[in-house]
Amino acid sequence: MKKFLLISLLLSCFFTFSQVPQLTENTEISVVTIGPGQLLNDSFGHNGFRVKNSFQDVVYDYGRYNFEDPNFYTNFAKGKLDYLMGASNTKDVFSYYQSQNRTIKEQVLNLNQEQKATLLNYLANNYKPENRAYLYDFFYDNCATKMRDVLETVLNGAIEYKTPKAYKAETFRVLIQNNLHWNSWGSLGIDIALGSVIDRTAQPRDYMFLPENIFQFFDNASLGISKKPLVKQTHVIYTQNGAFKKGSFFTSPLFILSIFGLLILYITYIDKKNNKRSKWLDGILFSLTAIIGIFLLLLWFATDHSATAHNYNLLWACPISIIALFQVFKNITNQWFIGYLKLLIIMLCLMTLHWCIGVQGFAPALIPILIALFFRYIYLIQLFSSNSSK
Incomplete structure (x- = not known):
């Protein structure tokens, strides 16, 4: 086409x-x-x-x-x-x-x-x-x-x-x-x-x-x-002569995103083990998901592309994260931010439900990142809840 x-x-x-x-x-x-x-x-x-x-x-x-x-x-x-x-x-x-x-x-x-x-x-x-x-x-x-x-x-x-x-x-x-x-x-x-x-x-x-x-x-x-x-x-x-050459698996989305997902999980494990938090990682994650979410929101509401409407990728790439971004650099955050992290986990669960019942199909290569985000958010909730209770 x-x-x-x-x-x-x-x-x-x-x-x-x-x-x-x-x-x-x-x-x-x-x-x-x-x-x-x-x-x-x-x-x-x-x-x-x-x-x-x-x-x-x-x-x-x-x-x-x-x-x-x-x-x-x-x-x-x-x-x-x-x-x-x-x-x-x-x-x-x-x-x-x-x-x-x-x-x-x-x-x-x-x-x-x-x-x-x-x-x-x-x-x-x-x-x-x-x-x-x-x-x-x-x-x-x-x-x-x-x-x-x-x-x-x-x-x-x-x-x-x-x-x-x-x-x-x-x-x-x-x-x-x-x-x-x-x-x-x-x-x-x-x-x-x-x-x-x-x-x-x-x-x-x-x-x-x-x-x-x-x-x-x-x-x-x-x-x-x-x-x-x-x-x-x-x-x-x-008639086409032979199949087209496929790209290397090592440059494919699943491989690259799996590496990033494992890196997020590894850093989260080290943070939990040492009872600390890598603020730079959270800054990157919240920035990237927010930017992607804003882009998807613009495709939905600011363009005439009919196929970009009702995009539930916004459940993992939430534009509101741009507002919450400044909270990730604090040692003790506002209570609403902990609630927002819980909302992010709920939305990841809703995305899984949407996928399972056929409301929307999602890219399989995203699975490593989605799993990593899920566990990172859980760790942040535990850490911030513990700090706020002290």
């Missing part, structure tokens, strides 16, 4: 033109599906319309963006960035994805001349500079859903979908994570940033936010009253 892709900048250099698609007797229109790549940016694949005849061979796709926009980064963060429809020479597009060792598949659409003409007119109109921009949504308006929505518009909704045999009811989070390795930094970041709104079960139609699912659903679809298959022919242009 193109939400996170930088590929658009490269593709824009391949082939820039102002020509419009032309209809001839031998015109074929296909849906091209690009497989996942090695980088997080490429993990979900891509789709586009291919228009091929004696005069041109072009891929029209959705999901590019203008890096020269003066408000690019601000709008991207707010979820208000306009994405663009673009067009590129097919040969250049295929060469680029083959160089990335990404599978390329093509489904030739079973359209008559009138339907082809309507689709080409739609693409030509959409390609006009004043019409190219649209407000992107990761789940409901992206490079994949555009294939479905454009075809349905052109064909007046006359497409009947059959659920693929491989279909299995899953949540949006699971559908995303199926394209990622669970012990990767990309997977961790997505599980932290996206809220419980993506933990509801997706309907079959919703599955088409992923490019590969567009391929699967189109392969089983038919056209209106005629019941003709939507896809006339399927071609595999290029």
Whole structure:
């Protein structure tokens, strides 16, 4: 998918033109599906319309963006960035994805001349500079859903979908994570940033936010009253050669966070043994959890990203910790701070409950840190309660 892709900048250099698609007797229109790549940016694949005849061979796709926009980064963060429809020479597009060792598949659409003409007119109109921009949504308006929505518009909704045999009811989070390795930094970041709104079960139609699912659903679809298959022919242009190289376990989130978790537990053990407290450690923990919590809160309330709402990662990354931060540097704290530590433990328990009953899925790599925080908070409660009673 193109939400996170930088590929658009490269593709824009391949082939820039102002020509419009032309209809001839031998015109074929296909849906091209690009497989996942090695980088997080490429993990979900891509789709586009291919228009091929004696005069041109072009891929029209959705999901590019203008890096020269003066408000690019601000709008991207707010979820208000306009994405663009673009067009590129097919040969250049295929060469680029083959160089990335990404599978390329093509489904030739079973359209008559009138339907082809309507689709080409739609693409030509959409390609006009004043019409190219649209407000992107990761789940409901992206490079994949555009294939479905454009075809349905052109064909007046006359497409009947059959659920693929491989279909299995899953949540949006699971559908995303199926394209990622669970012990990767990309997977961790997505599980932290996206809220419980993506933990509801997706309907079959919703599955088409992923490019590969567009391929699967189109392969089983038919056209209106005629019941003709939507896809006339399927071609595999290029097949990925071997699996992508996986990162080292020693640089993975689970390993790194396990080291940090064990370090927190070890320091806590030493502190308890010596009846002291490492204030610097508590300062770091409260600062980091507060900063992460504030960031998640902003994603929820200060942006238009629909997938970041109702994020229960705030149960362990509590923004209020920024207010309580100054208390961790005192030897004897206010009574309310002890109560706040107890609240933090309760929230960690609530997070576990939310995880167990399926309210929200959390990153497995966080477990070592969550365990370490739990025991650190218990120790601080014991220590501060003991000091306050003296």
